[in-house]
Amino acid sequence: MIVIIRLLFLLPLLLATAAVAQQAPVPSASAQLAQAERDIRAADRALDGRVDDDARRSLRAQVVAAQQATIAAAAQLTAQLALVDARVAALGAKAPNEAPEIVQQRAQLSREHSAIDAAIRRGGLAKVEADQLVAELDRGEAEQFAQAVSTKVPSPLAPAFWRALLGAMPRDLRRIELFLMQGTTQIEEQRRGGLPWQAVLGAGLALVLLFPARVLLRRLGQRYLIEGAPGHRVRRSGFAVWRIATGTLSPLLAAAALVQGLRWAGLLPERWSDLLDALVGASAFAGFAAATTGALLMRTQPSWRMAPIDDATAARLRPLSWLLAALAFGAILINGFNTAVGASSAADVATQAVLALLHLMLIAAFLLALARIRGERAAEGAAGDLSTRAGLGLVELIAWIAVVVAVVSLLLGYIGLSYAIVQFVAWATLLGSATYILAGALDDVLTTVFRRDGRFGQMLTRGVGLRGSSVDQIGLLLSGVGRGVLLVVALGLLVSPFGAGGGLVTLFGRLGALAQGVQVGGVAVSPGTILRGLAVLFIGLALVRGFMGWLENKYLPVTDLDGSGRNSVSLVARYLGIALAVIWSLASLGVGVERIALLLSALSVGIGFGLQAITSNFVSGLILLAERPIKIGDLIRVGLDEGDVKRISVRSTEIELADHSTLIVPNSELITKSVLNKTLANPMGRIQVQFSVPITADAGTVRQILLDAYAAEEEVLADPAPVAFVDSIVDGRILFNSFAHVSGPRAVYPARSSVLMMLLTRLRDHGIEIGTVPQKLELIDARPAAPAEERPATT
Structure with a gap:
């Protein structure tokens, strides 16, 4: 208190x-x-x-x-x-x-x-x-x-191009000389003060990071994956991602250590800062290019290869990937050098022309190598290889078209366009390789973690109560969503370096704006609200599941309802709970009850016209659950089929036939048509036995034998008692008709068989013939009758 x-x-x-x-x-x-x-x-x-x-x-x-x-x-x-x-x-x-x-x-x-x-x-x-x-x-x-x-400039084949380059060369050479002189002068002055141990330490650290540390980290990652990662797929994709990470970070950190050591030692001139920053960027991108293509090809470790590439193809393409990384490193570094020096426009154009030509040669060599490999596979009759797939053929065709356009643009003087095309092709190749590896790794990890027979999957099935198929479906759904997000990010990164407005800043800015929400019909839809709605739906369904467990296992068993009544209450409660959980989830998204009612009213027309059968079955199911003319366990006959009712849902009813097959009957058939329910009002079954004996037999003795046969059968009920009647006397035989009751309709057939077996035995012991009324066949001669004196005598 x-x-x-x-x-x-x-x-x-x-x-x-x-x-x-x-x-x-x-x-x-x-x-x-x-x-x-x-x-x-x-x-x-x-x-x-x-x-x-x-x-x-x-x-x-x-x-x-x-x-x-x-x-x-x-x-x-x-x-x-x-x-x-x-x-x-x-x-x-x-x-x-x-x-x-x-x-x-x-x-x-x-x-x-x-x-x-x-x-x-x-x-x-x-x-x-x-x-x-x-x-x-x-x-x-x-x-x-x-x-x-x-922008169009003089073609490299025209004299004007070379005249402009030669005219600007003296000034460019003086700028380069001044640039180098300023740097070397500062380095010599700083070196006189003593050993620049910071620069030496940075260079040593760069060498360690670039070679032994990178190899050691790669081997350690591979060993850890072999010993600890579950499944071959996770080990394979995890090693590919680890190889990309180490191959990118090692050159990046090595170049950064070298540059920072020069800065700390005071050996870095101010004008050289941009050039050395370009060196760091070039090292990182070149390392990314080499590591990504290496992780995709896996030339020396084919068992770890994710892509369906044969060993010969990987061996031929790997040198070209090293050339691509070296070309990317040189292009970034040369462009940074031109910017730091302040090269003339003619020198920039000539640099772009040379880089475009080198890229074109590399791309053409790559395409020719693929074509040669395809030809060899076709000659050998091999099929299903990556080099012989139709999709790769389409990509090659597009690449050849890009090469032709770039060559024509270069020859016509559109050097900027040619250089942008070859850069786009190279960047698309690297980005596509990285996306392929990351998407495969994401799929492998999620489908392995969310697996019904895995450790986490068993924890979900035992702790949360999810079914095994649901665990597998969660893994596949998460994998699909993750791969979709990767694809969207990859498309944004694909166009970001080519005038897409801000590069990565644009991409993540738009993603951030999307995260704030999009107005759809007055409702703010955003990833946060969607996750909140899913969480509320999951919680609501979990509450419904818990309530249904309490209702079915605790409350309903102690009521006076039979099994069918408990099933009806359970079904109605389950559907009502699911509906409330869905409404609660929609409300968490900002969709009010009035919007839901408006949506249902708008759908009612379509439901009335297009879903008449489903609606009829649904309403009929509700009637069956409410009025209960048919219950679970009833023995019913629908048309020519007779069986036990096993399950009643809001759409259909399942009936188990005598051959253990299941007859699924729409609920509307049970409501609108005649159905024989043998256990609706009274669960008892009735046995009827009819037979005849000769007229010379003692009727009382026969009646007593029949009643004794009923009394000897355990399934026959004493109340109401069995009865036997003389039905008629026809053609010299006495017809008997008898009735007895058993506990249920399902016991009629075996009990009747037992009574007949006992009746036959006892009547035979008493010498009484049992049978049916004999049939008399009379043959009539259709010929005219002969005179009496001509008729043959008969005996």
Whole structure:
């Protein structure tokens, strides 16, 4: 009692704390909105001047962050506005003579409502400004890319191209000389002060990371997967992903260690900073290219190969993948060098032409190698190989078309377009390989973890109560969703380097905007709300499952209902619980009951016309469950089929026939047509035995033998007692008809057989012939009758 009193005293304090907690997000959201507005205006002012590519990407990231902050703040303010509206609604309509406290509270709520509504409108305006800035930045980058690929310069085959290059060469050589001189001068000055141990340490660490550490990590990962990973598929895909990770991170960390060591030693000139940053990026991308293609081909470890590639194909393509990584490293580093030096436009164009030509040669060599492999496989009669699949043939055709277009563009002077095409082909190859490996690894892991005979699957089946098939389905669904997300991310990454507006910033910015929600019919649909709806549905179904277990195993067995009645109550409760769980889940998504009713009313027309049979069976099932003219366990006859009712659902009824087959009858057939229920009113069955004896037999003795046969059969009931009657006397025989009752219709046939067997034995012992009324056959001569004197004598 004391505890209850204390809780009653603490209740106002808890309510006040909850009110403060509800109002606390308003200042925070307002401050967040104000900061977002300042960031958007700062980005807008920065666009008034000239900005380069890096500054444009930075501004875009700033605007996207402000945009998402605005959306989040508006969502918080909208929620607070709903709370204020709820409090206003609780006060009711304004009365003429209200208490001063109510008037004051109504005014306070009105001020809060106005302030929050104004903040929400500011957030909407800031979001519109952010959308416009993002569109402007994306349009500017797309226009810049379009201008770069559409710019025409003198063809490399024309003298004008070489004249421009030779004319700019002296100045470019002087820039390179100055660039190198400044760097070497600073390095020599710093080296005079002593041994640059930081640079030596960085170089040593780079060598360790690049060679022994990378090999050791790869072997350790492989050993761990062999010993600890479940299943060959998980080990195989896990090793491929681990190989990509180590192959990418090792060159990246090695280059970063080298550059950082030079910086700490003071040996890095200011003008060399961008070049060495390009070295880090080139090392990382080249390592990614080599590791991804190596993980896909697995030339030296064919048993770990994920892709259906034979050993000969992997051996031929692996050197080309190393050339691709080296070319990517050289392209990034050369472009960074040109930018750091400040090379002329003619030198940039010549560099792009050389890189495009090298890429074209590599792509052509790759396609020719595939064509040669296909020819060899065709000559050997091999089929089903990766090199002979129709899908790969289509990809090769598209690649050849891209090569032809790139060559023509290069010869015509559209060097930027040619270089963009070959870059796109190379990037698509690497990205496709990485996506293939990651999607396969994700599928392998999820389908292995969510497996009915696995450790986690058995825990779900035993602890949660899921069926084995449900566990397998969860793994497949999660795998499908994950692979779909990977595909969307891969498509975004595929076009991001080619004028897609902000690269990765654009992609993740759009994903972040999507996470905030999309309005569909007045309902905000977002990944968060979908997950919340699924969680609520799962909880609701779990509650229904628990309630059904209590109802079927605890409550219904102690009632006076029979098995059929318990089944009816259980079915109605189950469907009602599932419906409530679905409505609860939709309500968590923001779909109110009025929308559900509107949807059902809109579907009613389609249900009436297109689903008449299903609706009829559903309503008939409800009638069967309510009126119970047919119950589980009844022996019924539908048409020519007779059997026991085993299950009644809202759509159909299952009847087990004598041959143990199952007859599924739509419920409408049981409601609208005649059905013989042998156990509806009375569960007893009746035996009828008919026979005849000669007229010379003692009728009383025969009747007593028949009644004794009934009495000797255990299945025959004493109440009502068996009866025997003389039915008629026909053609010199006495016809007997008798009746007896057994416990149920299913016992009629065996009990009747036993009575007949005993009756035959006892009548034979008494010398009484049993049979049926003899039939007399009379033959009539159709010929004319002869005179009496001509008729033959008969004896």
